[in-house]
Amino acid sequence: MDHLSAIRTFVEIADQGSLTRAAEVLDLSRAMVSRHLESLERWLGARLLHRTTRRVSLSEAGQEALPRLRQMLDLASDLQTVAGARHNEPTGKLRLTTSLSFAVASLTQAIVAFRSRHPRIEIELLTVDRAVDLVGERIDLAVRITNRLDEGVVARRLATCRSVLCASPAYLERRGTPDRPQDLADHDCITHSFGSRSEYRLRHAGRLTSVGVKGPLSSNETAVLREAALAGAGIAMLPSYFVRDDLARGALVRLLPEHEPEPLGIHAVFLSRQHQPRPLKLLIDFLAERFGGDIAPWDRPLPIPDSRRRPRRG
Missing domain, CATH: 3.40.190.10 (Periplasmic binding protein-like II)
Incomplete structure (x- = not known):
């Protein structure tokens, strides 16, 4: 049996902690996974796993062999890369x-x-x-x-x-346009659940300041915040890569351009x-x-x- 495939199977079993999950990842039958493992154990002359009805664990020999077998897979990959680099399309x-x-x-x-x-x-x-x-x-x-x-x-x-503070023309007509960062406290701000939920970090004249914000809507997905801003729900801090076209066509208006949100x-x-x-x-x-x-x-x-x-x- 192909020793390289047997090594790859054993490493996957060790990573997954299960013959069944390793079979799913490798797209093999569980019987084939067992045969690969048995072949490798015969080749090495040692039992690599302790198996029970519920779980598998590495034997002492398996713990010693695992890092070396990982190195063998890496070296095999390198060899294939070097041998085929000049002649074969990368796959x-x-x-x-x-x-x-x-x-x-x-x-x-x-x-x-x-x-x-x-x-x-x-x-x-x-x-x-x-x-x-x-x-x-x-x-x-x-x-x-x-x-x-x-x-x-x-x-x-x-x-x-880079990000921008922006809102729809409809929202600004209804609530007015902020002139200073402090004015944001009087506005509905659409915030990111994991990022700018309670504050906006703004840079002006080389100084970074935090401005407390609040609003009725937050989300863990930037795409939702953009849709809410377009619908007139409030002011949002959105990445420029995502709203460039919205700003260019006037669907969103950039606010406080001299106070740039902290770049990431x-x-x-x-x-x-x-x-x-x-x-x-x-x-x-x-x-x-x-x-x-x-x-x-x-x-x-x-x-x-x-x-x-x-x-x-x-």
């Missing part, structure tokens, strides 16, 4: 995660452009409103918008996320720089190139239509 499957708003506004188009270069790389994109466990949920890359990164992960900064970093977050699969490295480099620069693409001025180009009449 593989990547699991990504980011917020719904960033996926809709920017990341999905970037992924489509990336796959036009590397059509044999498959990508599964999961949108969530929380920081996921990269190991537990088998995530290769998370694109996170934050200034606070978890310990134990590696990150590469891709761009800066947009990061590519992954587990390790060592033994990094080639598809993952290619994708991270692509995103850094696409989103990087002194000004993020969504913050650059919109192109001005050429008035000389007139429609031709038939």
